[in-house]
Amino acid sequence: MTDYNFAYLDEQTKRMIRRAILKGMAIPGYQVPFASREMPMPYGWGTGGVQVSAAVLTPEDCFKVIDQGADDTTNAVSIRRFFEKTAGVAVTERTAEASVIQTRHRIPEEALREDQIIVYQVPIPEPLRFLEPRETETRKMHSLEEYGLMHVKLYEDIAQHGNIATAYAYPVKVEGRYVMDPSPIPKFDNPKLEMDAIQLFGAGREQRIYALPPHTKVVSLDFEDHPFDPSKADHPCAICGAEDSYLDEVITDDAGGRMFVCSDTDYCRGRVEAAAGAKAEDAA
Amino acid sequence: MSADTLQGGFADAPREAARAFRACLDVMARPGTIAEVSGAVPPAPLSIGAGVILLTLCDPDTPVYLAGRMDSPEIRQWISFHAGAPITETRAEASFAFGTWEALLPLAEFPIGSAEYPDRSTTLVVALDRLEPDMGARISGPGIRDVARLPLPDTEAFQDNHLLYPQGLDFFFTAGARIAALPRSTKVEGV
Numbered sequence: 001m002t003d004y005n006f007a008y009l010d011e012q013t014k015r016m017i018r019r020a021i022l023k024g025m026a027i028p029g030y031q032v033p034f035a036s037r038e039m040p041m042p043y044g045w046g047t048g049g050v051q052v053s054a055a056v057l058t059p060e061d062c063f064k065v066i067d068q069g070a071d072d073t074t075n076a077v078s079i080r081r082f083f084e085k086t087a088g089v090a091v092t093e094r095t096a097e098a099s100v101i102q103t104r105h106r107i108p109e110e111a112l113r114e115d116q117i118i119v120y121q122v123p124i125p126e127p128l129r130f131l132e133p134r135e136t137e138t139r140k141m142h143s144l145e146e147y148g149l150m151h152v153k154l155y156e157d158i159a160q161h162g163n164i165a166t167a168y169a170y171p172v173k174v175e176g177r178y179v180m181d182p183s184p185i186p187k188f189d190n191p192k193l194e195m196d197a198i199q200l201f202g203a204g205r206e207q208r209i210y211a212l213p214p215h216t217k218v219v220s221l222d223f224e225d226h227p228f229d230p231s232k233a234d235h236p237c238a239i240c241g242a243e244d245s246y247l248d249e250v251i252t253d254d255a256g257g258r259m260f261v262c263s264d265t266d267y268c269r270g271r272v273e274a275a276a277g278a279k280a281e282d283a284a
Numbered sequence: 285m286s287a288d289t290l291q292g293g294f295a296d297a298p299r300e301a302a303r304a305f306r307a308c309l310d311v312m313a314r315p316g317t318i319a320e321v322s323g324a325v326p327p328a329p330l331s332i333g334a335g336v337i338l339l340t341l342c343d344p345d346t347p348v349y350l351a352g353r354m355d356s357p358e359i360r361q362w363i364s365f366h367a368g369a370p371i372t373e374t375r376a377e378a379s380f381a382f383g384t385w386e387a388l389l390p391l392a393e394f395p396i397g398s399a400e401y402p403d404r405s406t407t408l409v410v411a412l413d414r415l416e417p418d419m420g421a422r423i424s425g426p427g428i429r430d431v432a433r434l435p436l437p438d439t440e441a442f443q444d445n446h447l448l449y450p451q452g453l454d455f456f457f458t459a460g461a462r463i464a465a466l467p468r469s470t471k472v473e474g475v
Contacts, residue, residue: 006298015343018305023403025312026454026467028426032403058302143399175426198313213313213427
């Protein structure tokens, strides 16, 4: 398609986003303000992630989009087609083949490599926002490293529920300095935030970009007597039998029937195909 | 304006800038990594690497400071024509600064950002004679698995800069078409 500039955004916008990404890379976990543009999709559909992807994509890239782990949901399909059209990049559903992965609320089960970039869609980038609504105050709290309020919140969870009840968007501390919202990924994914790939976070409505370089120290907040627990449903996947993957609970009828399946559709399919291949080999 | 001013920009800006940015991102995300870039041929003494960084990141929103011999009419015209970036003679206003290490010293006048907005700091693009992998100072920090090496023109200045974290300056290094980077988050241990 030649009616649009490569990857949709104009060059000056991309330069502005690229400068923000580099500053974010230099200050891991710090939210860099940027002049977010209106995108041809509603806020909440990944406008931040799309702008970051547009700024990093090259013509040689292979692009994958997941929404809650799935490649085939409306949000994932429309964003994937958007860049297929406007950037002419190759697309894939396979994690291993992708060089840039845009994600809504999951990290793929397969470990990401050095040559991959993962772009998160972020709704509320400020981890302190629900505790302190004023941006002027949360800015100050970050600058003073004043994170007591967050620990009070986690403590109140324990006092009320007996454990830390936060199950997603579980706050982390980056390199011992900034408390960061890892976007609404399940806390099951938190240990994967220390990875080999470059991680970029884009919040379009809130106009913030932040980043994690590879091998950055990312610690989930907890207490000595209530250590962080990346829990998951206590079932194997009903399709591929995986016991190490994050599971979605699917209601199957009106009588309380339910099944647990991998949320990462590519991981699940890969395991099913590998099992079928092994079976065919045994038969032959 | 000489005819040379019109030469040496990106031939296909969207795609070449995208590739160049990925190189910039890679070296900034993994200090110690050296990348090779292409696409810009700026007037000397600005190197290809510095020219590519300039065309990829600088525009009318980013005042550029040219130190020492970098501040020539040819380079000023080339930047004005290809990037449209305003040239500033005040270090405190610079978003980007280009020059040799000696010409950029002292660093104290470049903005390091504020406590609340540490991103509002200058990025320095330092011209080196050579940029070889696995040589020079031992560095560690975000983006580095254990330790990496980067040939730095100084040790103490970068250690002092790291002490300002999260404020501080960020550096690109260029030699010919090669680029490398040192963000403020990196700890420099010396040779």
